[in-house]
Amino acid sequence: MPLLEIENLTVSFQTAGGQFTAVDKVSLHIEPGEIVSVVGESGSGKSVAMLALMGLLPWTATVTADRLAFNNQDLKTISKSELRKIIGSKMAMIFQEPMTSLNPCFTIGFQLTETLKIHLGMNRAERKKRAIELLELVGIPEPRKRLTAFPHQLSGGMNQRVMIAMAISCNPELLIADEPTTALDVTIQAQILELLLNLQKKQGMSLVLITHDMGVVAETAERVAVQYAGQQVEKQQVKGLFSNPHHPYTQALLNSLPERSNSKILPSIAGVVPGQFDKPKGCLFSPRCDYATTKCHTIPPTAASEELGKALCHYPIVDGKPTNYPEEVNP
Amino acid sequence: MFLYLFKKLAVTIPTFFGVTLVAFIFIRLLPGDPVLLMAGERGISDERHAVLMAEMGFDKPILVQYGYYLADLAHGDFGTSIITKRPVLEEFATLFPATMELSICAMLLAILLGLPAGMIAATKRGTAIDHTVMTTALAGYSMPIFWWGLLLIIFFSGTLGWTPVSGRISLLYYFEPVTGFMLIDSLLSGQEGAFQSALSHLILPTIVLATIPLAVIARQTRSAMLEVLSEDYVRTARAKGLGPQRVIGLHALRNAMIPVITVIGLQVGVLFAGAILTETIFSWPGIGKWMVESIFRRDYSAVQGGLLLIAAIVMLVNLAVDLLYGIINPQIRHTDS
Ligand SMILES: Nc1ncnc2c1ncn2[C@@H]1O[C@H](COP(=O)(O)OP(=O)(O)OP(=O)(O)O)[C@@H](O)[C@H]1O
Ligand SMILES: [Mg+2]
Numbered sequence: 306m307p308l309l310e311i312e313n314l315t316v317s318f319q320t321a322g323g324q325f326t327a328v329d330k331v332s333l334h335i336e337p338g339e340i341v342s343v344v345g346e347s348g349s350g351k352s353v354a355m356l357a358l359m360g361l362l363p364w365t366a367t368v369t370a371d372r373l374a375f376n377n378q379d380l381k382t383i384s385k386s387e388l389r390k391i392i393g394s395k396m397a398m399i400f401q402e403p404m405t406s407l408n409p410c411f412t413i414g415f416q417l418t419e420t421l422k423i424h425l426g427m428n429r430a431e432r433k434k435r436a437i438e439l440l441e442l443v444g445i446p447e448p449r450k451r452l453t454a455f456p457h458q459l460s461g462g463m464n465q466r467v468m469i470a471m472a473i474s475c476n477p478e479l480l481i482a483d484e485p486t487t488a489l490d491v492t493i494q495a496q497i498l499e500l501l502l503n504l505q506k507k508q509g510m511s512l513v514l515i516t517h518d519m520g521v522v523a524e525t526a527e528r529v530a531v532q533y534a535g536q537q538v539e540k541q542q543v544k545g546l547f548s549n550p551h552h553p554y555t556q557a558l559l560n561s562l563p564e565r566s567n568s569k570i571l572p573s574i575a576g577v578v579p580g581q582f583d584k585p586k587g588c589l590f591s592p593r594c595d596y597a598t599t600k601c602h603t604i605p606p607t608a609a610s611e612e613l614g615k616a617l618c619h620y621p622i623v624d625g626k627p628t629n630y631p632e633e634v635n636p
Numbered sequence: 637m638f639l640y641l642f643k644k645l646a647v648t649i650p651t652f653f654g655v656t657l658v659a660f661i662f663i664r665l666l667p668g669d670p671v672l673l674m675a676g677e678r679g680i681s682d683e684r685h686a687v688l689m690a691e692m693g694f695d696k697p698i699l700v701q702y703g704y705y706l707a708d709l710a711h712g713d714f715g716t717s718i719i720t721k722r723p724v725l726e727e728f729a730t731l732f733p734a735t736m737e738l739s740i741c742a743m744l745l746a747i748l749l750g751l752p753a754g755m756i757a758a759t760k761r762g763t764a765i766d767h768t769v770m771t772t773a774l775a776g777y778s779m780p781i782f783w784w785g786l787l788l789i790i791f792f793s794g795t796l797g798w799t800p801v802s803g804r805i806s807l808l809y810y811f812e813p814v815t816g817f818m819l820i821d822s823l824l825s826g827q828e829g830a831f832q833s834a835l836s837h838l839i840l841p842t843i844v845l846a847t848i849p850l851a852v853i854a855r856q857t858r859s860a861m862l863e864v865l866s867e868d869y870v871r872t873a874r875a876k877g878l879g880p881q882r883v884i885g886l887h888a889l890r891n892a893m894i895p896v897i898t899v900i901g902l903q904v905g906v907l908f909a910g911a912i913l914t915e916t917i918f919s920w921p922g923i924g925k926w927m928v929e930s931i932f933r934r935d936y937s938a939v940q941g942g943l944l945l946i947a948a949i950v951m952l953v954n955l956a957v958d959l960l961y962g963i964i965n966p967q968i969r970h971t972d973s
Contacts, residue, residue, distance in 0.1 A: 361874055363866070386879070393877030400875075405868040409967045410890040420876050455966045471876065 308511050309335040309479055312372035316357045319365045325581040327353045329535040340512045342526035348578040350535040351515045355481050359392050394424040397472035398481040402488050403465035407456035414452030417471050424475045439470040462493035473504055481513045519562050531555050534578050534589040541614040551616035553594045596627050644958045648951055655947040660705050663936050714941035719933050724941030733816025735922030739907050741838060742845035750850045754857025776851035781910060785844040785917040799840050802919035806833040841918045845910050849903040856899040860892040894965050901957030905950045
């Protein structure tokens with residue numbers, strides 16, 4: 306039985322310019338102990354989807370889903386207080402910006418022990434012992450001393466370690482890491498990633514790793530979901546995705562990997578993810594797609610079969626070539 | 637922390653000298669010379685004028701005069717009232733507890749109502765509750781104090797007859813001041829009904845004086861809260877599964893308090909200004925009423941000394957506020973030192 310089931314999750318925001326759909330029918334199943342990666346450029350709705358799951362979106366957001374379940378417990382009908390018992394304990398999340406994600410007014414120790422008190426009901430001595438244990442676990446030197454430090458006295462990497470310690474404090478079954486390394490130095494990025502993978506193995510938890518770095522995906526995950534402009538455009542095993550991508554966007558992402566490029570200049574995908582006011586009529590990727598036809602510009606595609614990674618494309622790519630592609634156009 | 641304290645003091649002391657300069661110049665900027673001013677309509681003979689000028693040191697060069705003035709201040713001599721011939725500091729000290737009692741009560745009322753009102757408005761933003769709180773605050777903010785005070789007197793004292801119109805306590809009661817705070821002294825006196833009488837005298841002036849600070853605090857709390865509620869660390873707090881009381885009342889409020897405390901500190905100055913009107917309306921025997929009367933009596937040395945003392949108190953409060961910041965937000969304390 307999957308640990309997490311998301312079926313057709315849709316999130317729209319009420320904005321000054323009308324409703325804006327930031328996440329459009331995204332589905333994701335996660336088995337216990339599995340690492341799944343969600344990739345996509347900035348603005349593709351990766352964070353919003355996960356925040357919706359955790360119930361952390363502002364009031365301007367409308368969330369709908371056919372199914373949203375954790376451990377077979379329906380998160381759509383659950384009361385707020387019931388949900389609060391799950392998030393932070395069984396299902397935890399760490400964020401993109403470690404420097405702003407911790408409260409500047411409270412010590413590391415205070416913030417770290419809060420969950421232990423609320424979810425596990427530990428007493429003061431137990432909390433302190435566990436906090437030191439956790440800081441040790443995430444590789445923070447002199448943990449006892451750090452308990453009384455404030456976030457601004459630690460580096461970004463150290464703060465992210467604290468965030469991780471906080472997230473795993475109640476031994477979660479699912480950890481959602483939202484671009485945990487984006488804001489950090491390159492050398493620190495690798496360390497944090499390694500830490501996450503070690504913890505995942507040690508604790509046997511499931512890990513959802515949000516990233517826009519295909520390299521990270523290759524090194525870490527078992528399955529990948531590719532997201533573009535709020536839609537899930539492809540879902541595959543990592544191996545299959547790298548050897549045989551089915552969506553032109555995935556193909557383009559892979560082509561922009563440094564080790565795959567044979568020219569001196571790194572190829573990148575021209576253009577940006579469409580926002581609220583420039584959503585194309587047909588396929589959302591069509592303005593940037595090398596293969597786009599008139600059909601692509603006018604008719605939104607439907608998802609392809611399971612074997613084709615459910616690619617959201619009129620002409621899913623197989624072995625580098627689009628299928629059913631009209632003869633008369635030259636890609 | 638000590639370095640932080642030291643730095644704040646280093647700023648306060650020059651400011652205080654600035655204020656002494658203003659107070660010193662004030663009396664010399666008035667048209668005519670001080671002796672003429674004191675003589676008023678009656679006029680004065682030239683010989684007597686010269687004698688008095690020499691007696692008060694006004695014939696010396698201005699810098700020397702300022703030097704004497706500072707030396708006097710250093711000895712705790714804030715001048716002598718021309719009318720009562722009592723030291724200004726002494727007069728001030730007798731009257732100050734009345735103003736302080738009124739100000740503390742008004743500030744407490746403003747904080748105890750303003751903080752929750754602003755917090756509720758922020759968490760219920762855009763709803764009818766929010767609009768009601770904000771409209772009321774705007775009305776309170778733009779209320780002319782004098783008119784508002786009279787309105788309350790007419791309604792509560794006149795129409796309903798619930799509250800007394802003036803003074804600090806009914807004339808039926810008399811006891812020697814111990815703390816100078818009527819609420820406490822009336823309790824200490826053990827006289828039956830004295831405390832109730834003091835309390836009922838305090839209610840209307842407190843409301844009148846609290847109105848503007850209350851409105852300002854409510855508005856500032858709301859806007860600070862709104863800003864903080866969208867911060868990442870508030871999302872983190874919610875992601876930990878903490879309940880709304882803890883997220884809003886602890887994680888958000890602690891951060892929102894920083895701008896709110898600044899405003900509360902600034903309101904102390906506003907409060908003294910308000911006390912002048914409020915005390916006049918309610919015949920409250922405090923500093924505000926005394927200052928107004930001193931001005932009418934042309935008791936310029938009293939006004940000068942009073943001004944300086946009030947400024948010193950406001951500065952002390954602001955210093956305390958600065959220190960409070962450092963305690964609430966360690967980041968300020970650490971980066972400043
Ligand atoms: N509170 C909000 N109100 C309105 N629009 C929002 C809100 N939060 C996010 N969005 C919009 O939703 C879209 C998706 O945002 P999201 O943060 O999920 O992107 P992302 O894939 O996580 O990108 P990144 O890689 O930069 O983190 C963006 O266009 C963003 O502007
Ligand atoms: Mg994001």
